[in-house]
Amino acid sequence: MSTVETASADSARAGSRSREVLAAAAVAVAVALLAQLPVLVNSAFYFWDDSAAQFLPMWHELGERLLAGQWPALLEPDSWMGGNIAGEALFGVWNPLHLAEFVLVVAVGDLAVAAALVKTQFLVLLGVGTHLLCREYGASRAVAAVFGVALPVSGFVLYFQAASWAGGLMGLAWVPWAWWASRRTCHRRGPLWAAFAAGYLCVSAGDPYAVLALVLVFAGLLAEFRFMRVSGTRRMCVLAASVGLTVPLVFWPVLATTAVGWRTGFVLFNVGMLAPDPGDLLNLSLPGFVPQIRSFGSFRMTVPAMYFAWFVVPLLAWLDWRAFARRAREFAGPLIVAACAVLLCLGPSQVGLFRWPLRHLPLAYLALSVVFAVVVSAGLRRDRVWLRWSVTVGVLVLCGYLSFAAWPSLWFAYAVSLLLTGGLLAIALRVRLMPLVLHAGTVVALVLQLCWFPANRDVADYNFPSDVRRLRDDFAGLRTGTVVQIADRAAIPQEDIASGAVWRHLLFGNMHAVAGVPSLVAYTGIGYRALHDRLCLGYFGAHCPDAYRRLWTVDETGVPLADQLKVRHVVVQRQLIDAPVPPSGWRVVQRNDVVTRFERVAALAWPDGRVGASRGVRVESDVERGTRTEDVRFSAVDRTGGRIVFARLAWPGYQATVDGARVPLRATSAGLVEVSVPPGARAGSLRLTWSPPGYPGCLVLAGAGAVLAVLGSRKAVWS
Template sequence: MKIWLNRASVPVGLCVFVALLAQVPLLHNPTFYFTDDSAAQFLPMWHRLGEQLLAGNWPPLLDNDAWMGGNLAAEALFGVWNPVNLANYVLVAGLDDLALAATVVKTEFLVLLALGVYLLCREYGAARWAGAALAVALPFGGFTLYFQASTWVAGLMAFAWVPYVWWSARRTARGQLYAVWPFVFGALCVTNGNPYGVLGVCAVLLGLLLEFWLRKDKRAVYRVLLVGGCVAAVVPLVFLPLLGASTVGLRTGKELFNLGQLVPAFTDLLNLSMPSHLPSIRTFNPNAFRMTVPATYFAWFVLPLLAWLDFGVLRRRWRELTAAFVVAGGYLLLSLGPSNLWMFRWPLRHVESLFLALAVLTAVLLSAGLRTDRLRLRILATGGILLLSGYLAFAAWPKISLRHLFSLALLAGLTALVVLAARRGGRWTGRLSAAVLCGGTAIVLLLQTTWQPYNADVAGYRFPQSTDQLHEQFAKRYRGTTVQIADRGLPGPNGENRDLLFGNMYAAAGVPTLTAYTGMGFKPLHKALCLTFYGGTCRKAYPALFQPTESGRSLADLLRVETIVVQRSLFTTPEVKAPPIPGAKIEPDPLAGLPEPSYPPVVYPGWRVEESNDAVTVLRRIQPLEWSEGRLSQVGAGVRIEADKMAGQRTELVRFSRSGPVESKAELTFARLNWPGYSATVNDQPVAVRNGPAGTVVVELPAGVRSGELRLHWDPPGFKIGIGSALAGLLAALALCVVQFRSRRRTAGDGRFGGFR
């Protein structure tokens, strides 16, 4: 028991320390973890997903009230098959403050990441103090903190599992761990739905294959291959819906080009220890030529301690460190570009995986102890490295020279303390070194979040944080399906917080809306109302709602719209069209023939002005819609609806009867988007489902059927294949465990689990 507690003390202390450090950014910016995509996309939808789970809707694959953003299976990044994610969504639904919820969940994954890095470093023989130092540093690297933790949280949630996959797969290959563990960690990584996580799993498994092949350990190679196959079986469950929906999605091209956006230069990666360095990387702002955050920063001690490390360790152990070299080399190349490589955009996203491999190598080097011979030469070398780092930071932005000078002085002082601990620490060398290394990381974190309290390279949403406030402010005013005719980039006297919301914030407010955030998109609806990915529209979307469609009804009727919110400044500000991208295909404007709308908006028959102020005009439908329990919006002539009810988000049941002749077909239109995967039956006989106006679902009642029940159901493309494949992967992993267990019994006493024989 005492030995176990002694072993657990370092990882437990590490987790507590990282959790405390995760609160440091909040000292200068209380909404640090609630910005950009975290505010517009993730947190509000997490809240909606948590509510669905609490209501018994599992798995939450479809949210009709989010429209273009409602195909949760195809959006993938919400990780609806990941049990850890789902537990967190329930937690978020129970918290009123979205910024607080973001802090809790992101702190959890920063801690998970730190513990995974520690276990991985220990697996490669690093000392506990060295592994802890790198485990504390990596979660607070510039990109991980300012991009993944602050905004692109799906990347953080996937990346946090990669060290566990690496650690568990290597231990399994060596016969020290049951095969179910790398499968579990691999499945947790894959089911997050982030392709960068899948790439990370592939990279570490490839590295391990090469490592054990070079060590001529065929049995270990077979183990890695078998474990990799089990994890790969989970991939169809997550990504087949994405591929299936790509036929109607907006992001369907296989891209290979370089615009230079978020592409770091080699000198930026070289200066990974300078706290004040702001890399000269092109961001989303076309007028910016440098970043506002230290995105390529890794750890303060990596470069300053280079002259004191014994690199002979890497030469002597190169075979068993092959995986780390492979991962580092591969991600170094990916980090340098191109900007768009298939579904992998913005090479800066690869930097943290590069740093993970460097963390393993650095921990191994530190564990061998610092060399303190040739003291004068090493001091001169360290001075040269620091001066070069300082110059690169100065060259990137001379205006903040005082910060660069302070950073140089800090690095020099901390490095001297580490060297002093190595020379004079004796039996306390490891603990003293860990104290300086981890303490230095904390000081640098405090400095950086003081100098750069928020990431100005991404969208700075200022949404309300309280879900109770959102319900009070919006749900009581905007009832039923709501269309917002607005543009986030336009000024307004009340901003976004009183009358307008963008992204998925209406999901947190409990308002069904066509203008939700989407990473996938839906082309027919996008073209019909010129919708943007964050929920904005053009001004002609207003008259487009009321134009008769080929079915004779307006889109407002077919989509069951009950509330329309019209932004004043969208109509009173001169329209500025972005210049076309050179070489890009110019699509015809589907709304070109519509009249130019005016403000105040024309009030069409059946509608009235509910309220109007200096920011918006809100219009409401006068008469209530029929079939309030379902999403049916139009029926063919002679069809009488007796009942229309939804059985969850994916299924709808309609009881009908027909009067008069029934020799011809009749159509029912539903206020649903016709995502690939819909099927319908009438009295248990399959019937056709097709696209209606704006991509709505249209079902044909067959000729000759006078009455019966229509069942409309949606499953994501590859739904059954994905579930079967994932279950097969799990069963295979369990079978491997049985083989290991039996092998262990045959080889009892040698301290190993044995292999797959």
């Protein structure tokens, strides 16, 4: 090749790369702009349900830990049942991008604004990743961009994952990137270490559904390479092994909590919760369709959770499926992933730690995006126009009828949806710039959905205050020690929630962490059974009135539970107990229409640590060194030995030593750490430490995975 030809080829490649970058940037801008539409209709759209009660408050807490130089943040004792960060997994403390987002939440200072910023970024990440994945399989830039914009604003992704279940969105956003990078690597178009990095980001997001998606992607790619009879199987196995070695670091602590938490063992059952019927999948293109799927507190949903893209079903009769059939082997991966995801959607409502099958729907739509993007890119069929229109109209009428049958009172939304899809299809078939019409329809459909369904009423609307400074001012009086809140959200009048007035006296979920208040109330997906059983404790508070009596009850330790927990403040909702009487040593400091608040009169013993009680041993000093280590000096141990109870939940992973020698520990009946001090010691030093179960081994495995990926990038591995 001559110098001129070489320069021309290099110029062409550079121009092609520039166009690819511009197309991806256009998708990013489009998704970012569309992601702001929900906020214009509902300012709290992204600060909703679990995002308000669980994610944003804990992100803020973790961000403050990072800014204070503490990492990894694996345990938050002051968050109690929600404090096993390693066991919760879904906060993604091992994901570097997530750590940056935590710091951003702190810098913003308003949780609702921060929620919109963070979730916009991950919607953009999902959109660009989908675009690149479609391009990887051969879709045109314009059509790949259509699906890259459509998937992030599809029903389940927007109304459930973006609005509420932020962990699901953050995990899903990495899946197309891991898929794209893995396929490129196995076709020798990218280094293995880059695919490993994408896979690690997917795993470290902490969403088990993303890990399951990655398993299906790897399986689909292996089948794809085999069907195509191309090399890549060896690379795929090395990549899967390297990524798989990082999984225990993130998820082993989750499994380790099953012995003490709410989620235990392998369970398999079906109660129909968030489980669609096959007929619901047919309505994935009708913007106004609300499926009759059992949801939280209702026999049907209130949002278009099944919606994918307005043009998918209407275009079915116009696609050139013969072109797809000629290349079917190349699409074994997407077809296998789509088929498995659909089957999982229709499966039991709980399989082990996986519950609510509808959570698999975005993966099915991602795989279908690849297939449809390639087929649409091949061009539409223009023959047998009347037959194709007849099929299209028939399918749309069937979709309309199924929608009407599910919820007849929404007939107007269904009628508008049918007119919209039919009219836009007619325009798309007549113009040359069809992708622009598809984009326009996506925008119009989203606007209509937000007008009809401005919020997800299937889940909880807390209406929490989002201004961090205001929260800390309102609860400044409770920041001096651990708080027990006897309260039930169900007992709050709805008008008080709507006005936000109640949140000046009560908080639920992880909101106490934002206010800087150590509290037993915390949102948790894993729970701690013993403390829950003792105080009826959930993330809504200690919600049974009898919890107040139990708080002062003396158990096997010989000390009231309030003292073991080192409680400084008690807040009692008046709807549960109108006029509680404080015990000796406590005084009422506030009583209003909502709560009665007590405060301990005398100072707590051992104020620098978490020792709550001792028996048979005299504790001289107690110093908490960070969240995971505590040093205690003791003397005068009884001849039969002594016991020291710590105001810490006995999560698996605690160890205790006395003068360097291991000593036994156990959990009290309330679930607190109790250390046995051996008899015969006149004085000594006790050190209590915690780390996630298997922590050193998991770190070694993750490191081995990274080393394997780097070594696998060398050509010598494949020779």
